Amino acid sequence: MSRVFSSGSLRVGLVQMCSGRDIARNLRDAAALVREAADGGASYVQTPEMTTLMEVDRERLSALAEPESANAALGELSELARELAIWLHIGSMVVKASPDKLANRSFLISPKGEVAARYDKIHMFDVDLPNGEVYRESASYTPGTKAVVAALPWGGLGFSICYDLRFPYLYRALAQAGASFLAVPAAFTRLTGEAHWVTLLRARAIEAQCFVFAAAQSGQHEHGRETFGHSLVVSPWGQVLAEGGVHPSVIFADVDLSMIGDVRSRVPSLRHDRTFTIEADGKAAQEVAS
Template structure:
């Protein structure tokens, strides 16, 4: 996607793309980070304009849409990320910050899992924005999340998490077979590191990866790299697109994962 600051327009476009994915035969679909709202650097809280003050998760418009879409289209929808003013335990996030939450809905509209982004993007980048300070508007999560689906055990992550291999090793050790990576990598950092990091996380853990990325010019100061990809445990890129909106699909075969893990049992061979 190439989301902007108009929530209604972003949701309408996400719905159109989900229909395309369903028409292509998809059963599990990942939306990119901040798919419902992406503003300039310094305004990272993806749902701040409409989520604050929501008395319950059911009244959050993005969650309501995800529930409806998953039931209507018969899809498992992985949505990363949605900014929520409540933590997973129901307590409120103090001050003006929110949580950047990855939400997984099954095909009956039930939210099966939530992961709150642990690593926040507080860095200096040689682009038009210059400085990114996610922690100004987002409170970090503190708990890795794996969850079972009819196809595989998913390890959930969001964007900047990709630079921290210890998270993915813990997810794999907990049983993850498929990493989900919604992202909005900057064009500068994505061009340099995005695909290298994705393939490394897949290879070193023997896991599939589905990585859905924002890709394009969102505003004068905000351009993302895109290059959404689906990667197998050998590091082979099964599907990829560049910048712009669209849908990519691939069939993930469990026997390939099992063969790779049997021939190269990295998780059982580690010494540290």
């Protein structure tokens, strides 16, 4: 992918939602907020993880999921992107990947209403939180195996979803592959969000020297879990350019595209990676490509 950085600006709109168990209602909510973002001048609009369905019951989740080829929600959102003539990034949707497994999949839809790129979440959120919440994404979802950088008119867009945020090597690889922007649509829990959300997003922006766009779920969901909100746009220098609150809304940011090249010239760390070896407890050295 080209390393020539654009000048000018891009208006980004991030849609913050509190999705529930009713797909039709979630679609109506998403469409209204996407229209608000487009009316506000955004050319790239991103929705959060699990835009169309927030569900923890595996049987109900599987019963409601549809394969991509016959996904009615994806069809409606694609038509919306075409109508509004925007780049619409559906942070993620549940899609049926096989008869017994699902995928947590992002879709980038072009202004023509066509799927320009897709990405399946790589890292599965399998944790037991101190407040008693238990998450086992791997019980329902098949993890992705491919990182993705898609071409936008303004530069490369690197994909990720939520828990991927805790794995910095993914973002380094995306930047090295030509990403100028990193997408982190999420449904961060309130507990982990309060502790780490802003810090991690700023760190990924600084490390990868990319703009970060992170649309989030927020609030108390029908299944009883609570998400953090605070959708963010972060500059390659680590500055928070826009931040959402805790309610469904749209946040906007005008990003100066020349900043990517400026930051990478000032601190050329993406050109300074080295291969090295690591030795632990006197055991044989292992080669690591940083």
